[in-house]
Amino acid sequence: MFYLEIYKRFISLFIFDIINMGDAMKEIIHNEDNLKQENINNVVKRAKVLIINSNDEFLLAKVNNDIHVVGGHVDKNETDQETIIREVKEETGIDIAFNEEKPFINIKYICKNYPKNNVNTLFSANYYIIKCDLKPDLNNTSLEPGEINGNFKLLYVHKDKAIDMLESSLEVCKNKNVVHDTIDVISEYLKSRN
Numbered sequence: 001m002f003y004l005e006i007y008k009r010f011i012s013l014f015i016f017d018i019i020n021m022g023d024a025m026k027e028i029i030h031n032e033d034n035l036k037q038e039n040i041n042n043v044v045k046r047a048k049v050l051i052i053n054s055n056d057e058f059l060l061a062k063v064n065n066d067i068h069v070v071g072g073h074v075d076k077n078e079t080d081q082e083t084i085i086r087e088v089k090e091e092t093g094i095d096i097a098f099n100e101e102k103p104f105i106n107i108k109y110i111c112k113n114y115p116k117n118n119v120n121t122l123f124s125a126n127y128y129i130i131k132c133d134l135k136p137d138l139n140n141t142s143l144e145p146g147e148i149n150g151n152f153k154l155l156y157v158h159k160d161k162a163i164d165m166l167e168s169s170l171e172v173c174k175n176k177n178v179v180h181d182t183i184d185v186i187s188e189y190l191k192s193r194n
Helices: 080-092 145-149 159-169 176-193
Strands: 006-011 014-019 026-030 042-052 057-063 066-068 070-073 105-111 121-132 153-158
Touching: 026 176, 042 080, 042 176, 057 159, 066 159, 066 176, 070 080, 080 121, 105 176, 121 176, 153 159, 159 176
Parallel strands: 026 105, 042 121
Antiparallel strands: 006 014, 014 121, 042 057, 042 070, 057 066, 057 153, 105 121
């Protein structure tokens, strides 16, 4: 059996499967300035979740033409799991239970002099996978002003069309790194399924 762990729960009328993709977590590191760990003096953590329904569709968020998976910044004293529960509620309007300990993939950006001179920032995003038939409740979301002004939308995209759709969005998106990360995460997921 490909899944090492599957946890099933009934939550808000749908079955929720947490998928652990194996022991080895893939890591992608972008460090164009070749900074060393001791040069980093600022860390920003994110936790995101690739939600896949029973029709093999990915739930993706679109804001300012940037297409990405659900998730966001890990607040101070918050775990990845708490972040995902909060972000799923804020962006989809649905309460979920989530306790997966191991991310599927981690993507890091190490940026010199960002957001200002003499600040070298490590952006680290852990991505998890959930298989469920989540039906967003857009009347129950708590979107941030930037999401509202950026025409936030949720869309389900079939696994066979996701990469092409994401690649074509690169021409009009505002933050190419966000879209490239989504492409990387979905590509790694699809590779692991073959």
